[in-house]
Amino acid sequence: xxxxxxxxxxxxxxxxxxxxxxxxxxxxxxxxxxxxxxxxxxxxxxxxxxxxxxxxxxxxxxxxxxxxxxxxxxxxxxxxxxxxxxxxxxxxxxxxxxxxxxxxxxxxxxxxxxxxxxxxxxxxxxxxxxxxxxxxxxxxxxxxxxxxxxxxxxxxxxxxxxxxxxxxxxxxxxxxxxxxxxxxxxxxxxxxxxxx
Amino acid sequence: xxxxxxxxxxxxxxxxxxxxxxxxxxxxxxxxxxxxxxxxxxxxxxxxxxxxxxxxxxxxxxxxxxxxxxxxxxxxxxxxxxxxxxxxxxxxxxxxxxxxxxxxxxxxxxxxxxxxxxxxxxxxxxxxxxxxxxxxxxxxxxxxxxxxxxxxxxxxxxxxxxxxxx
Amino acid sequence: xxxxxxxxxxxxxxxxxxxxxxxxxxxxxxxxxxxxxxxxxxxxxxxxxxxxxxxxxxxxxxxxxxxxxxxxxxxxxxxxxxxxxxxxxxxxxxxxxxxxxxxxxxxxxxxxxxxxxxxxxxxxxxxxxxxxxxxxxxxxxxxxxxxxxxxxxxxxxxxxxxxxxxxxxxxxxxxxxxxxxxxxxxxxxxxxxxxxxxxxxxxxxxxxxxxxxxxxxxxxxxxxxxxxxxxxxxxxxxxxxxxxxxxxxxxxxxxxxxxxxxxxxxxxxxxxxxxxxxxxxxxxxxxxxxxxxxxxxxxxxxxxxxxxxxxxxxxxxxxxxxxxxxxxxxxxxxxxxxxxxxxxxxxxxxxxxxxxxxxxxxxxxxxxxxxxxxxxxxxxxxxxxxxxxxxxxxxxxxxxxxxx
Numbered sequence: 001x002x003x004x005x006x007x008x009x010x011x012x013x014x015x016x017x018x019x020x021x022x023x024x025x026x027x028x029x030x031x032x033x034x035x036x037x038x039x040x041x042x043x044x045x046x047x048x049x050x051x052x053x054x055x056x057x058x059x060x061x062x063x064x065x066x067x068x069x070x071x072x073x074x075x076x077x078x079x080x081x082x083x084x085x086x087x088x089x090x091x092x093x094x095x096x097x098x099x100x101x102x103x104x105x106x107x108x109x110x111x112x113x114x115x116x117x118x119x120x121x122x123x124x125x126x127x128x129x130x131x132x133x134x135x136x137x138x139x140x141x142x143x144x145x146x147x148x149x150x151x152x153x154x155x156x157x158x159x160x161x162x163x164x165x166x167x168x169x170x171x172x173x174x175x176x177x178x179x180x181x182x183x184x185x186x187x188x189x190x191x192x193x194x195x196x
Numbered sequence: 197x198x199x200x201x202x203x204x205x206x207x208x209x210x211x212x213x214x215x216x217x218x219x220x221x222x223x224x225x226x227x228x229x230x231x232x233x234x235x236x237x238x239x240x241x242x243x244x245x246x247x248x249x250x251x252x253x254x255x256x257x258x259x260x261x262x263x264x265x266x267x268x269x270x271x272x273x274x275x276x277x278x279x280x281x282x283x284x285x286x287x288x289x290x291x292x293x294x295x296x297x298x299x300x301x302x303x304x305x306x307x308x309x310x311x312x313x314x315x316x317x318x319x320x321x322x323x324x325x326x327x328x329x330x331x332x333x334x335x336x337x338x339x340x341x342x343x344x345x346x347x348x349x350x351x352x353x354x355x356x357x358x359x360x361x362x
Numbered sequence: 363x364x365x366x367x368x369x370x371x372x373x374x375x376x377x378x379x380x381x382x383x384x385x386x387x388x389x390x391x392x393x394x395x396x397x398x399x400x401x402x403x404x405x406x407x408x409x410x411x412x413x414x415x416x417x418x419x420x421x422x423x424x425x426x427x428x429x430x431x432x433x434x435x436x437x438x439x440x441x442x443x444x445x446x447x448x449x450x451x452x453x454x455x456x457x458x459x460x461x462x463x464x465x466x467x468x469x470x471x472x473x474x475x476x477x478x479x480x481x482x483x484x485x486x487x488x489x490x491x492x493x494x495x496x497x498x499x500x501x502x503x504x505x506x507x508x509x510x511x512x513x514x515x516x517x518x519x520x521x522x523x524x525x526x527x528x529x530x531x532x533x534x535x536x537x538x539x540x541x542x543x544x545x546x547x548x549x550x551x552x553x554x555x556x557x558x559x560x561x562x563x564x565x566x567x568x569x570x571x572x573x574x575x576x577x578x579x580x581x582x583x584x585x586x587x588x589x590x591x592x593x594x595x596x597x598x599x600x601x602x603x604x605x606x607x608x609x610x611x612x613x614x615x616x617x618x619x620x621x622x623x624x625x626x627x628x629x630x631x632x633x634x635x636x637x638x639x640x641x642x643x644x645x646x647x648x649x650x651x652x653x654x655x656x657x658x659x660x661x662x663x664x665x666x667x668x669x670x671x672x673x674x675x676x677x678x679x680x681x682x683x684x685x686x687x688x689x690x691x692x693x694x695x696x697x698x699x700x701x702x703x704x705x706x707x708x709x710x711x712x713x714x715x716x717x718x719x720x721x722x723x724x725x726x727x728x729x730x731x732x733x734x735x736x737x738x739x740x741x742x743x744x745x746x747x748x749x750x751x752x753x754x755x756x757x758x759x760x761x762x763x764x765x766x
Contacts, residue, residue, distance in 0.1 A: 093599035123589030167312020
């Protein structure tokens, strides 16, 4: 099986990526792979949805995961949208599984609009809600962009690097030692007593 | 009668016997609420329906799903921001007398999660009777805690027995 | 949408009712809220709402060193903590480039513990699944009794029944106990008959078959588009299993089959669970025969692993290494890695980014139950109200993983 994976990687590197570079000239840039040997490319944010559709037609039918990363303050632009695609047969489960994987990275600044992938893969609806909730990226065309992990009226985007780990507690009572600082935004009145 | 309306040991022969009887009954039939949040919920399921640690032999025969029928709430697991109003509402729907056991490190004090998303201890929200540390505590630790609660109810817990609000 | 718009939408279709199965519910396997739109008894739409267990694990892991972050990774999928640990540690080992230097004993012990964990997790899924279908008593008692024996093995080996955090970068945290082989052998003698008993009681029960055959059927194409992996994908006819297609930890040397069903309904999702447990028993048997019994349970690199205490008395380098490892941890070269392993729920993927420091820059966990829960609209459309509980039970979600 290891040589199947290697063969798939060779095929992606030697056939798919050059074709991708030809189809989207100037918008796609190849990056050398890291220790997991998955081929990766930088894609400009304006075309990333077309790239995803193009790759889906070439056999990459499975979207493994969409996520984002925040590189503040080391890198400008600070955000990066990353997703992995995998070659799987579309309709016939017993079909030939190519097993090639590719990683697409889109560099983004804070307000740069990026198109949603939920029209191609419905699983992206929930994943992009989470990206908006935790990072605040400007995702365009999404049917229901609301908070999914944090409460609906939460302010701020927690996974950004400039959001403090302890959240509102850190900002409101910074002079208290951390283990005594138990302020909680829901409970600013007294806790429930007997008889309630 | 003491200041907050609870009968102390001044009542006559009849009220102390009734009080003692009520305390015996309450201590031996504490019915917990099924309120599992996270990993500690699995240890609570071991208590409820595992044959090795069986809390039914101590009187908690039925884990009730409706808060109107339950006496004890085990807050088993981490209390997140979105869940706090839910816990408050479920607790206020329970009928008196009711007790709270903070099961696990996250319910006692936030556990290993000192961040924006976890409430640092459920006693920010509810009056807790017994704290059980551990991540997750073994079911034996929880049985010990329930025994302590039962002793307290039998002896002198102000919420058990005959309650008169003045 | 807010309340006013929702009420207006409801008033336009008066024969439909919105029912909210709330976060505190005995049958939703944890804290899930499902907003059902019902027409009579038929479900027209289902909208899950999660987030009631959000713990900020990914943010916490950015403030802990590489080895310390395994403790928070445990608490995500809390029924299969060893697979979470192992996936994260494999990703970090790949970043460091030390995957070939892990001692064989650590590798085989990881496989044994992973498969034992798979059996334990499937037992809970079956026990509570039986409870949800109305079989109050027998499946859950038998499943939890067998699971207690596995947790005894974990307690002897790792020190804790659940959430052990037993894996370290380079191998295991402590050596295996001296009677590990006997304990696992005893379990292997006992398990097949018990699992077969449970299967006979649960699977061919006429009520269970009536309630779950042909219910919540999904096709392969839909399953792929909605992100399902693991057992939810293998009931549609695909045999995609990360252990077979992207093998790790030497899985290519073990001889096991991957069970595949083609119906895609709830009954198949339960039947495939039993088959997977039998295959796991086979893998444990083979791994136990291959377990080398030496005392190298972690890699020999002083820059990553604390030196043994006796060396600190007479070696200056050991003292310096110990000091640096305790105060600062080790540095991992910059890069990113995506490592997927097969947890009992599906493909759990760890996308770990390092910037060269002693703490991760970003740890992203691809949770299989997240996509399974958000595919509930697909599973429940057109089904009856009584099938809702069964659908949630058979896709086997764990909300620690969904909400992280």
